[in-house]
Each structure stands twice: as C-alpha cells, then as structure tokens.
Amino acid sequence: xxPDQFIFLLCAALxxxxxxxxxxxxxxxxxxxxxxxxxxxxxxxxxxxxxxxxALVQVVVYIGAIAILFIxxxxxxRRELRDKGPQLNQNWGLSAVMAVFTFGGLFYILSSWxxxxxxxxxxxxxxxxxxxxxxxxxxxxxxxxxxxVASILLLAALVxxxxxxxxxxx
Amino acid sequence: xxxxxxxxxVLSAALFSIGLFGVLARKNxxxxxxxxxxxxxxxxxxxxxxxxxxxTASLAGQxxxxxxxxxxxxxxxxxxxxxxxxxRRRTTVIxxxxxxxxx
Numbered sequence: 001x002x003p004d005q006f007i008f009l010l011c012a013a014l015x016x017x018x019x020x021x022x023x024x025x026x027x028x029x030x031x032x033x034x035x036x037x038x039x040x041x042x043x044x045x046x047x048x049x050x051x052x053x054x055a056l057v058q059v060v061v062y063i064g065a066i067a068i069l070f071i072x073x074x075x076x077x078r079r080e081l082r083d084k085g086p087q088l089n090q091n092w093g094l095s096a097v098m099a100v101f102t103f104g105g106l107f108y109i110l111s112s113w114x115x116x117x118x119x120x121x122x123x124x125x126x127x128x129x130x131x132x133x134x135x136x137x138x139x140x141x142x143x144x145x146x147x148x149v150a151s152i153l154l155l156a157a158l159v160x161x162x163x164x165x166x167x168x169x170x
Numbered sequence: 171x172x173x174x175x176x177x178x179x180v181l182s183a184a185l186f187s188i189g190l191f192g193v194l195a196r197k198n199x200x201x202x203x204x205x206x207x208x209x210x211x212x213x214x215x216x217x218x219x220x221x222x223x224x225x226t227a228s229l230a231g232q233x234x235x236x237x238x239x240x241x242x243x244x245x246x247x248x249x250x251x252x253x254x255x256x257x258r259r260r261t262t263v264i265x266x267x268x269x270x271x272x273x
Contacts, residue, residue, distance in 0.1 A: 002172045012181045019185055019208055023192035028200060035204055038185075042211050045181075048173070049222045054214075054235055061239055066207065066246050073200050073250040077257040088195045089266060095194035103187035110179050118175040120223050129226060136229045143233045150240040157244030165251035167258060 008048060015041035026087050028078075032070040039063050050123060053130055178219035186212035199253050199263045203246065210242045 018037035025031045039062045046055035110116055123129060136142040185208055192205025214235045221231025257263050260270075 004172050005177075008173050008177060012177070015181065016184055016188070019188040022204055022208060023188055023196065023201075028198060031201060031204055035207060038208065039211065042215060045178070045215055046218055049178075049218050051218050051222070051232055051235075054218060054232060057236070057239060061243060062207075062211075066243060069246055069250060070200065070204065070207075073253060076254055077200065077263045087197055087201065089197050092195035095191050098194060099187040099191035102190055103183055106183040106186070107180060110176070110183065115223075116174075116176045116179070118223050120173075120175070121226075123226050127227070129229070129232075132227070133229050133232055136233060137236070142229075146233065146237055150237050153244050154240055157247050161247040161251035164248065165254050 004048065007044070011041050011044045011048070014038075015045075024087075028074045029071060032067060032074055035070065036063050036067045039067060050129065053133055175219060175223045178215060182212040182215040182219070185209075185215070197264050197266060199256070199265050199268070200250070202265060203249050203253075206249075207242065207246070210238060214238055 015038055018034045018041065021034040022031050022038060025034060039058060043055045043058040043063075046052075046058055137147050138144055189205045189208030189212060192208060193202050196202050196205060217231045217235045217238070221229070221235075224231070253263055256268060260268065262268070
C-alpha cells in the first residue's frame with residue numbers, strides 16, 4: 001500500500017464515520033460539529049486530487065461560513081426538551097433501506113462502467129492547474145458567464161435571506 | 171497517484187447515501203439541511219475526481235465544483251432564513267409539525 005492510498009483510506013474512514021454521526025447524533029450542535037469533520041475530510045481529498053484551490057475554498061467557505069451558519073441556526077431555533085426525544089421520524093427504517101438500495105444501485109452501475117478502475121495520469125510538467133483555473137474563470141471563451149451568473153445568484157440569495165429572516169413589524 | 175478512480179466514486183456514493191438517509195429520516199428541518207450538505211459534498215468529490223482522472227487540461231470539473239459551492243452557500247442562506255422565519259411564526263422546526271399546507 002502506497003502512502004497515497006493510506007492517506008485516502010484514513011480520510012475515507014473519517015468522512016464516513018463523521019457523516020454517520022451527522023445523521024444520527026441526537027444533539028444538533030454535535031451534528032453540526034461532525035459536519036465540520038466531514039467537510040475537513042473532503043478538503044483533504046481535494047488536496048489528494050491536486051485541486052489546491054478547491055481544498056482551500058472548502059475550508060474557508062464550507063467550514064468557515066456554512067458550518068458556522070448551521071451552528072447559529074441551531075442556536076436560534078432551539079427549544080428545551082427538543083434534544084431529548086427521538087430525532088428520527090417513524091419512517092427511518094424505510095429511509096435506511098432506501099439509502100442502502102441507492103448505494104447498491106450506484107455501485108452496480110459504476111462497477112459495470114468500463115472506466116471504473118481508471119488510473120490518473122501525472123499532470124504534465126510546466127502546466128499549473130491553479131493558474132489555468134484562474135484564467136478559465138475570467139476568460140470570455142471559457143467560464144466567465146457561469147462565474148458571473150453565480151455571483152448574481154449569491155447576491156439574490158443574500159437579499160432574499162435578509163428579507164425572509166427579518167422580523168415583520170406587525 | 172496510485173489510487174484508482176473507483177475508490178473516490180464508491181466513497182462519494184456512500185456519502186451520498188448517508189446524506190439521503192439524513193434527509194429522509196431526520197425530524198428537525200435544520201438536520202435535513204445538514205443531510206443536503208452531505209449530498210452536495212458527495213457530488214463535488216465526484217466532479218473533482220472526474221476532472222483529475224479525465225483530461226486535466228479541461229477545467230470544466232473544477233469550475234462546476236466552484237459553481238456548486240456558490241449554489242450550496244445560497245441554498246443554506248435562504249434555507250436557514252426560511253427555517254428561522256417559520257420558527258418565529260410557529261415556534262417549531264420539526265418538519266412533521268409544519269403541516270399548514272396539508273389539508
């Protein structure tokens with residue numbers, strides 16, 4: 001086993017274990033903190049895949065903003081005794097069966113695909129994926145339009161979230 | 171780079187299924203959003219893995235992952251604002267109890 005594979009397996013164990021804790025933990029604050037662990041594992045995976053920018057954005061945006069937003073939302077909507085009872089609804093057995101079947105179906109479809117066990121080729125020397133990504137995001141013949149649309153979407157979401165969450169004066 | 175693509179795909183399928191279970195089985199609306207976050211992350215792992223194992227000169231996979239980041243941030247902001255607004259009016263965030271539209 002190469003060091004790469006060892007790091008991957010450790011990281012996968014971290015992701016799966018903390019993801020299971022996210023969906024089963026009784027205390028929602030703990031769920032949100034386990035989500036941070038999952039997101040950190042995914043950031044390590046991006047680093048393994050040589051997507052340095054995405055690994056950083058994952059830590060800054062996902063862990064720094066989204067996970068903290070979740071913790072604030074849990075604190076704002078908390079009531080006494082809500083952590084005590086069962087956190088799963090009465091259909092949880094059916095949900096578990098469905099999740100297992102989804103995994104099985106995905107695994108079956110993927111394993112019958114010819115590129116399933118493809119190996120990565122080395123990134124050619126002299127090309128810097130980070131620099132290429134930077135150019136691609138602002139170049140008119142690449143992805144400048146989706147990039148701008150994403151910023152408009154964020155602005156709309158910002159305005160909408162402020163409008164919805166503001167208490168009405170009535 | 172001795173990791174086969176299949177490892178990433180299986181891990182992301184497992185993460186997606188766990189997220190799906192969270193969305194379907196949790197009572198609390200905030201916990202349902204946590205499940206959606208797990209599913210979005212599974213998708214992102216797939217996108218970046220396909221970028222790395224396909225042609226690295228074409229950056230569509232990474233750019234798409236960045237768009238998914240933006241959409242996830244927007245979705246969480248609006249979703250949590252809705253939950254807080256619902257909590258103000260109904261003083262509950264249990265999805266089963268929000269049955270005003272159910273006749």
